[in-house]
Amino acid sequence: MSPKSVHDDEISGRIFDWALYRRFLPFARPQLGAIMASVVLLLLLAVTTMTAPLVIRWAIDNCFEGTRPGPEGDNLLADFNRFLGDFSGLAAEVEIDAADRGQALGMVSLLAVALGVLTFVFRYLQLFIANRTGQRIIYDLRRHVFAHVETRSLRFFDTNPVGRLVTRVTSDIEALAELFTSGVDVVFYDLVMLGLTLGILFGINAELALYSLALVPFVGAWSFFFKREAQELFREVRSRVTRQNSFINESVTGMRVIQLFRNEARANDRFRLWSRELRDSHVKTVRNFSLFYPGIEFFSGLGAAVVLLVGNGLLQEGSLSIGDMFAFWILLAKFFEPLRQISEKYNVLQSAMASGERIVTILDNDLRIPDAGNPAPLPSRDELGRIEFDDVRFSYDGEQEVLKGISFKVAPGETIAIVGATGAGKSSIINVLGRFYDISGGSVKLGGVDIRELPKYELRRSVGIVLQEVFLFADTIRENIRLGDESFDDERIREAAARVYALPFIEKLEKGLDHPVEERGATFSLGEKQLLAFARTLAHDPPVLVLDEATANIDTETEHLIQRALERLMENRTVIVIAHRLSTIKRADRIIVMHHGEIRETGTHAQLLAADGIYRRLYELQYKNQEGSEGKSKDRKERTA
Amino acid sequence: MIDFLRNPLVRETWAPERRRFRIALAAMTGRGIFALALPYLVGRTIGAIHARAGADEVRQLVIVLGCFTLLTAFCQFWMRWLHIRSSRDFEARLRERLFRHLTTLGYGYFNRARTGDIMSRLTADVEAVRMGMGPGIMHLYQTGTMVLGAIVIMMLSYWQLTLLALLPLAMIFLFIRRLMPVLHQSSLAVQERLGSLSALAQESFSGSRVVKAFAREDYEIGRFDREASRYIDDSMSMAMARARMHVVIEVMAGLVSIAVLFIGGRAVIDARFDLADFVSFFGYFNMLIWPMVAIGWTLALFERAKVALGRVETLLAEKPAIVDGPRRNVELDGSWSIRDLRFSHEGAGKPVLDGLDIEIPAGRSLAVVGPTGCGKSTLVQLLGRLLDPPTGSILQNGIDVRDLALSDLRGSVTMVPQETFLFSDTIRANIAYARPDLAQDEEALRRVAEQAQVLEAIEAMPAGFDQLVGERGITLSGGQKQRIAIARALFNPAPTLILDDCLSAVDTQTEEHILEHLIEIMKGRTTIIVAHRLSSVLHCDEIVVLRDGRISERGSHAELLRKGGWYADTYRRQLIEEELEAA
Numbered sequence A: 001m002s003p004k005s006v007h008d009d010e011i012s013g014r015i016f017d018w019a020l021y022r023r024f025l026p027f028a029r030p031q032l033g034a035i036m037a038s039v040v041l042l043l044l045l046a047v048t049t050m051t052a053p054l055v056i057r058w059a060i061d062n063c064f065e066g067t068r069p070g071p072e073g074d075n076l077l078a079d080f081n082r083f084l085g086d087f088s089g090l091a092a093e094v095e096i097d098a099a100d101r102g103q104a105l106g107m108v109s110l111l112a113v114a115l116g117v118l119t120f121v122f123r124y125l126q127l128f129i130a131n132r133t134g135q136r137i138i139y140d141l142r143r144h145v146f147a148h149v150e151t152r153s154l155r156f157f158d159t160n161p162v163g164r165l166v167t168r169v170t171s172d173i174e175a176l177a178e179l180f181t182s183g184v185d186v187v188f189y190d191l192v193m194l195g196l197t198l199g200i201l202f203g204i205n206a207e208l209a210l211y212s213l214a215l216v217p218f219v220g221a222w223s224f225f226f227k228r229e230a231q232e233l234f235r236e237v238r239s240r241v242t243r244q245n246s247f248i249n250e251s252v253t254g255m256r257v258i259q260l261f262r263n264e265a266r267a268n269d270r271f272r273l274w275s276r277e278l279r280d281s282h283v284k285t286v287r288n289f290s291l292f293y294p295g296i297e298f299f300s301g302l303g304a305a306v307v308l309l310v311g312n313g314l315l316q317e318g319s320l321s322i323g324d325m326f327a328f329w330i331l332l333a334k335f336f337e338p339l340r341q342i343s344e345k346y347n348v349l350q351s352a353m354a355s356g357e358r359i360v361t362i363l364d365n366d367l368r369i370p371d372a373g374n375p376a377p378l379p380s381r382d383e384l385g386r387i388e389f390d391d392v393r394f395s396y397d398g399e400q401e402v403l404k405g406i407s408f409k410v411a412p413g414e415t416i417a418i419v420g421a422t423g424a425g426k427s428s429i430i431n432v433l434g435r436f437y438d439i440s441g442g443s444v445k446l447g448g449v450d451i452r453e454l455p456k457y458e459l460r461r462s463v464g465i466v467l468q469e470v471f472l473f474a475d476t477i478r479e480n481i482r483l484g485d486e487s488f489d490d491e492r493i494r495e496a497a498a499r500v501y502a503l504p505f506i507e508k509l510e511k512g513l514d515h516p517v518e519e520r521g522a523t524f525s526l527g528e529k530q531l532l533a534f535a536r537t538l539a540h541d542p543p544v545l546v547l548d549e550a551t552a553n554i555d556t557e558t559e560h561l562i563q564r565a566l567e568r569l570m571e572n573r574t575v576i577v578i579a580h581r582l583s584t585i586k587r588a589d590r591i592i593v594m595h596h597g598e599i600r601e602t603g604t605h606a607q608l609l610a611a612d613g614i615y616r617r618l619y620e621l622q623y624k625n626q627e628g629s630e631g632k633s634k635d636r637k638e639r640t641a
Numbered sequence B: 001m002i003d004f005l006r007n008p009l010v011r012e013t014w015a016p017e018r019r020r021f022r023i024a025l026a027a028m029t030g031r032g033i034f035a036l037a038l039p040y041l042v043g044r045t046i047g048a049i050h051a052r053a054g055a056d057e058v059r060q061l062v063i064v065l066g067c068f069t070l071l072t073a074f075c076q077f078w079m080r081w082l083h084i085r086s087s088r089d090f091e092a093r094l095r096e097r098l099f100r101h102l103t104t105l106g107y108g109y110f111n112r113a114r115t116g117d118i119m120s121r122l123t124a125d126v127e128a129v130r131m132g133m134g135p136g137i138m139h140l141y142q143t144g145t146m147v148l149g150a151i152v153i154m155m156l157s158y159w160q161l162t163l164l165a166l167l168p169l170a171m172i173f174l175f176i177r178r179l180m181p182v183l184h185q186s187s188l189a190v191q192e193r194l195g196s197l198s199a200l201a202q203e204s205f206s207g208s209r210v211v212k213a214f215a216r217e218d219y220e221i222g223r224f225d226r227e228a229s230r231y232i233d234d235s236m237s238m239a240m241a242r243a244r245m246h247v248v249i250e251v252m253a254g255l256v257s258i259a260v261l262f263i264g265g266r267a268v269i270d271a272r273f274d275l276a277d278f279v280s281f282f283g284y285f286n287m288l289i290w291p292m293v294a295i296g297w298t299l300a301l302f303e304r305a306k307v308a309l310g311r312v313e314t315l316l317a318e319k320p321a322i323v324d325g326p327r328r329n330v331e332l333d334g335s336w337s338i339r340d341l342r343f344s345h346e347g348a349g350k351p352v353l354d355g356l357d358i359e360i361p362a363g364r365s366l367a368v369v370g371p372t373g374c375g376k377s378t379l380v381q382l383l384g385r386l387l388d389p390p391t392g393s394i395l396q397n398g399i400d401v402r403d404l405a406l407s408d409l410r411g412s413v414t415m416v417p418q419e420t421f422l423f424s425d426t427i428r429a430n431i432a433y434a435r436p437d438l439a440q441d442e443e444a445l446r447r448v449a450e451q452a453q454v455l456e457a458i459e460a461m462p463a464g465f466d467q468l469v470g471e472r473g474i475t476l477s478g479g480q481k482q483r484i485a486i487a488r489a490l491f492n493p494a495p496t497l498i499l500d501d502c503l504s505a506v507d508t509q510t511e512e513h514i515l516e517h518l519i520e521i522m523k524g525r526t527t528i529i530v531a532h533r534l535s536s537v538l539h540c541d542e543i544v545v546l547r548d549g550r551i552s553e554r555g556s557h558a559e560l561l562r563k564g565g566w567y568a569d570t571y572r573r574q575l576i577e578e579e580l581e582a583a
Helices: A018-065 A076-088 A098-150 A154-159 A162-204 A206-213 A216-253 A255-260 A264-317 A322-363 A426-433 A456-462 A477-482 A490-499 A503-508 A526-540 A556-570 A582-587 A605-611 A614-623 A626-640 B002-006 B008-050 B055-104 B107-112 B115-206 B208-213 B217-269 B275-317 B376-383 B406-411 B427-431 B442-451 B455-459 B478-491 B508-522 B557-563 B566-582
Strands: A387-395 A401-410 A415-420 A441-446 A463-466 A544-548 A574-578 A590-595 A598-603 B336-343 B353-360 B365-369 B394-396 B413-416 B496-500 B526-530 B542-547 B550-555
Touching (some): A018 A162, A076 A098, A076 A162, A098 A322, A162 B115, A206 A322, A216 A255, A216 A264, A216 B115, A255 A264, A264 A322, A264 B008, A322 B008, A387 A426, A415 A614, A426 A574, A463 A526, A490 A503, A526 A556, A590 A605, A590 A614, A598 A605, A614 B566, B002 B275, B008 B055, B008 B115, B008 B275, B055 B275, B115 B217, B208 B217, B353 B542, B353 B550, B478 B508, B508 B526, B542 B557, B550 B557, B550 B566
Parallel strands (some): A544 A574, B365 B526
């Protein structure tokens, strides 16, 4: 493994990255009310939770002991004690006997039940609001990130592997979500609880509080030390898990090579090494936690011992009651809990921040085809067919030019065939014309207007593109044809499908237009996919059609259908076709021969054959053997045309 | 749970941990016992304080309490450290065993099984089994002893109150038992939703061209939006189910505490119950609440572990399809006979190869050409027994390849497979893959790299032969990968060299250079070349043309040209192609 290669999943987030918080703040803003409500509920919850030990304290002192009245004072705690006395009726009595104390205990128990129910309500409401708020924020965020990615240009998709982008809108958002669902508010609650506990401990007895809190620095140091270690180990484990898993993955994919070269034993050795190293990291983590948890438990036990020991002295002096001691005991346990929680949240928050950073990197990417600032009005349907390429230069990587000064003109209604060997630059013409990429020199005009000045989406809707590889979405046939345009009714869809001969096979499907297409249309043949793509394009009825004919072998019957469908598709449109079929080429008004990014020859089939240049060789190589099978019918058609 | 622990695979893999486990078990028991002493000691201390017993007695009690706390912590450390560590060892052993098993499985299995499934057997499922053996056993045993001990002690102290307190706790336990599977199901459902959400994103991003071509970005965003909102709904209901569980537990526990306080308190007031006993009782009661939850959780852990174990066992039950032959250490020199070879793939009716007869004397070369799908690659895979040929149809040195030890047979063959696969390792390790012991032999490395026309490219890389490739290193072009795969095959001095259409991603010029070296490489070993471009087979001693699994033409290059069949036609077309390329 190379230490130099920095992987973006190794970003370690900084917890206090305010710039990052600011980026995500706008997503929280619409939920401000809910967030406030959640905060208020948390405060109420903290209060009701904290009241329970105080009730027990009072009950022990006043009911069990009968040592009433407790220490007088004018702080909140004393007020609360007075309230409990009044509430239970104990304060009014002069002579306190066992029966009265029993009754008073009943009263405060009822009060405790009421508090319990209240806690239940607050807790449930709070969880509901917090979860819903968190989910909504995540939802907005996810949608925003997805929309951002979706609207980037193809150049962006060229440089960002799909897998990485998918991770951004799924697991990274999930990790970031932790920040909202269980991160920030839990930390807030824990801080409030810490504060309240401290207040009460000092309120009851400052001296005892000081003694028992003397342990806190030790607990803090202990936690800090182990948490830091745990964090390091966490990272180590993660990177070793990744290494082990990618080794498994690689071995499974390359098992044939492993077996061919008799490398099974070595692969096993290597795997054992990765597996053992991962185990060692795990074991280090185990040791870490094995020390940490008992340590914390020991410290809280020690705390209890201090309370008993020091408390006994104070009790003998009369400045502390048994109830006070009880309250201390319960509260100290409560005090260590949030301390532990907060440090446990640290990892969660950290990975949330790391995800946040990765998401921001995507959000900061502005690779998109800019829409015309002040777009020219779209030329009329007829005019759009007037296509001009003027000295067009284009390169994918900014180094190697794939179009080296292409110039040609197409008249409305004309059909132009582009032919050339692989890598001649044919498909780049499509990319440039649909403005999937912007050119680096020259101009492309539709109806006399530079395409960079036309509204981007309108332009793309006007230029219908049928690619070799048909991409079908895992949705119904209907959606695959109308692609979400609700204005298409079934009649229009059927009509389009019927015109390109796709309807018969669609209707043979069990659910017709509602038939679910599997991922990438796995259940359809190549020919059927082509016909579906034709139907899709025909339904959208673009004035300009750009077609990349499929080269793959299709059975003769479907091939025949496709040719007829193509004719229908090309009717009444300006067509640029990257041709692989002789019939298509012959039907074209003009043929442009591309070679190494340049236009080398133009003319009709007969003219170019006579010229005995590149076209003639291409013809011999690719088209000549098509003459036999399809020549006859097509020739007849040509003569009649 | 019992059958999970009795499972032979689990027992066998756990066996080396037995000694450590005995100590861990003692630590768990110790922890239970010492922890059970704590509430009693606290009660006694409070009692002493309450009775104004004097500082000395209180101090003594507190010291005892401190010692027991220390002992508890000590046992807790040892039980975790020993047992959880054992579970990690167990996990590693189980996973290594699965991996070892994978390396014995045939090509058929890997064709059938999905990589993702295999991955989750080795990762998630093994982890689930570990969770059962590690934290599962530890928590169950340790909380089990604590719960039983606490109940006994409480019963002895105030049995009526104990029964009253236990009833709601038992309800909590049953509630958790019932809710755990539901929660697990709903978390699986959420996982699945996330899966389809990511499938949708995957599809939309891969189809970005179509999306843009039809200006349908908004539609895609809408689709994603709907799925995302369904996902949110599902996660919300899961979160709320979880919330209900926690809240119910908390409230039940809270209400029972109040009841204990009230009833126990009444008994104290009426002097039927000592304050010290009450404090202890209350302590024991508190000890019970979380174990009740934990046991529910632990049992669910075992259920998951059992299911995962079932899947792991299914993988282990997968038999290697291709097994060693009985004859070991046979000297193989690369003379092959293929006799009436017929072969059809599993489940496919039509034979891929339909009666081939070919003799290849040692040191000679054979070319196999023909249109796509004619059976060329199948033939090659049968030679190296990546697929199993019928008995008696493929022989080397006159011995049926099925009778040879796999390692002997495969050691006699070095191959460049059709799909180039390199490991994410250094170029050096990839080329010296067959002979890692010679990885430092610069001269040999350079020689084969030169022969494969990749030396220059390697030397241009930042780290030369030590350059990492693949996932964590640099990305190679298809042609570079193919040439490194050729170098890898050439590095292996086996008597038979098989090139399975290995020049498809290499440009014509490089191909020519490689072919120049090929003549030299072919010297002294049997060479079998499968090719699309006929220029690579000109010099072979015999060329066979396969069509639909049968030999349609055979002979030398000159003979085949004279015959004027498929070979001659294809050769002519490829010449024009080259001409065009140069234009």
